[in-house]
């Protein structure tokens with residue numbers, strides 16, 4: 235048995251683990267990064283980057299389909315599925331190799347490959363042959379896709395976010411289960427690349443959209459491109475060597491059985507904690523997750539920290555990096571554990587139109603709390619720049635706190651939402667008032683002008699300004 239003693243052990247070399255490693259290394263050289271799978275991170279290998287590469291191809295195909303609206307007639311074009319997947323993997327591999335380069339630069343005694351588990355508080359086993367005594371431990375083990383039992387019947391025709399990117403070419407048809415972030419991003423991209431897509435959801439949920447008007451609007455938009463039932467009744471799934479047969483209640487046709495090349499399960503993700511033998515860790519566990527303080531990432535009063543997707547606090551990349559830095563620094567400086575203000579909740583779904591959520595979402599609050607806030611609304615349908623580009627679909631709802639008139643949060647479904655959402659996230663993070671936001675410069679003609687109109691509507695509802703007038707002369711056409 236190989237025995238190692240370190241100040242800080244980090245379990246998982248994903249985004250959170252790597253940033254934790256960098257932060258802890260500023261305090262000690264006695265540290266160990268433990269990785270069970272291949273190095274390279276979920277984001278680069280099977281997450282953010284390959285999914286955005288598929289979407290980039292889809293955007294180009296969509297532009298071809300719609301070019302006639304601008305008077306541009308493209309006589310002949312086709313999607314070459316093999317080339318789409320080849321470019322995706324080529325570019326994806328570049329992102330992975332840049333991560334691998336930085337791992338290669340780490341001292342050999344700082345990294346180890348094998349699956350870690352607790353054998354006692356402060357003591358880990360890695361595989362069968364290595365034991366690690368660690369004064370402090372950062373758990374950064376990420377998450378894995380949930381696969382509902384019914385979907386396992388698809389057998390070898392079952393795809394997840396990792397296996398999808400390994401297909402040699404695009405399939406002809408696919409059934410996507412889960413209209414969440416993963417399902418919508420990948421499903422819409424496949425549909426725009428010519429794949430016949432059906433998407434099945436549960437309980438009416440759509441990408442976590444909280445506002446009923448925005449969710450209904452988005453549901454209509456996606457349904458114009460592919461069949462999407464957010465509350466599907468699926469009777470049966472049968473996999474074979476050639477594909478998957480799915481029997482379901484079609485909204486118009488009643489009970490039907492359809493055949494697909496593949497089934498993509500995108501029904502959520504759960505933290506990778508089961509293999510850690512946490513019962514030996516001495517940590518307090520509630521609902522299968524160690525109780526963790528969000529401002530320090532410390533688990534109770536232990537010397538263990540839990541970060542990234544593994545704690546499910548905010549399973550997106552920039553939060554994994556933020557949490558990794560905070561926990562790595564705290565593990566390094568332990569017992570002088572410091573707290574930090576959290577980032578404002580912020581997420582973007584890279585569909586088209588995009589979906590974004592920032593800060594406090596009033597529909598998610600208890601009715602008694604909702605009275606503290608007012609709403610500003612805006613539709614992109616007549617927004618100048620959005621119309622110019624034929625991207626005038628969607629709406630936004632902004633929330634402001636009564637009295638203080640501080641901007642509280644927003645939900646968007648619309649063009650360039652990834653950029654609008656950054657402005658709003660920065661405003662929420664710095665607690666700007668709606669009046670202060672309106673005093674900022676807005677260029678013309680830009681999509682941000684739509685945001686200004688929504689802010690003006692919000693200011694009116696906060697009793698800070700008169701009602702909006704149509705065709706506001708100050709704003710320029712379509713503002």
Ligand SMILES: Cc1cc2nc3c(=O)[nH]c(=O)nc-3n(C[C@H](O)[C@H](O)[C@H](O)COP(=O)(O)OP(=O)(O)OC[C@H]3O[C@@H](n4cnc5c(N)ncnc54)[C@H](O)[C@@H]3O)c2cc1C
Pocket residue numbers: 245246247248249250251268269270271272275276277280281282283285348349350351374375376377395416506509510541542543544549550551552554
């Ligand atoms: C398809 C998809 C698209 C996404 N797109 C985006 C996006 O556009 N923007 C965004 O912000 N987020 C996106 N995300 C989410 C983002 O990828 C994650 O939030 C982020 O990668 C989490 O990083 P992490 O370090 O917590 O986990 P990971 O990067 O998964 O790292 C965890 C590591 O721990 C290792 N591990 C697990 N158990 C053990 C063990 N017992 N011992 C040792 N090692 C172990 C794993 O092998 C893994 O390498 C996407 C996710 C998916 C699936």
Ligand SMILES: NC(=O)c1ccc[n+]([C@@H]2O[C@H](COP(=O)([O-])OP(=O)(O)OC[C@H]3O[C@@H](n4cnc5c(N)ncnc54)[C@H](O)[C@@H]3O)[C@@H](O)[C@H]2O)c1
Pocket residue numbers: 382411412413414415416417419434435436437439440441442500501502503548549550581582583584
């Ligand atoms: N752009 C981004 O930032 C991005 C992109 C992809 C993933 N992610 C991260 O990955 C996480 C996981 O994404 P996800 O899409 O897998 O999960 P999700 O929780 O966003 O969505 C899962 C969806 O599946 C549905 N569902 C659950 N069981 C079902 C069933 N049996 N049949 C049909 N539908 C079912 C749910 O109702 C939900 O709509 C996200 O929460 C996000 O943090 C982020």
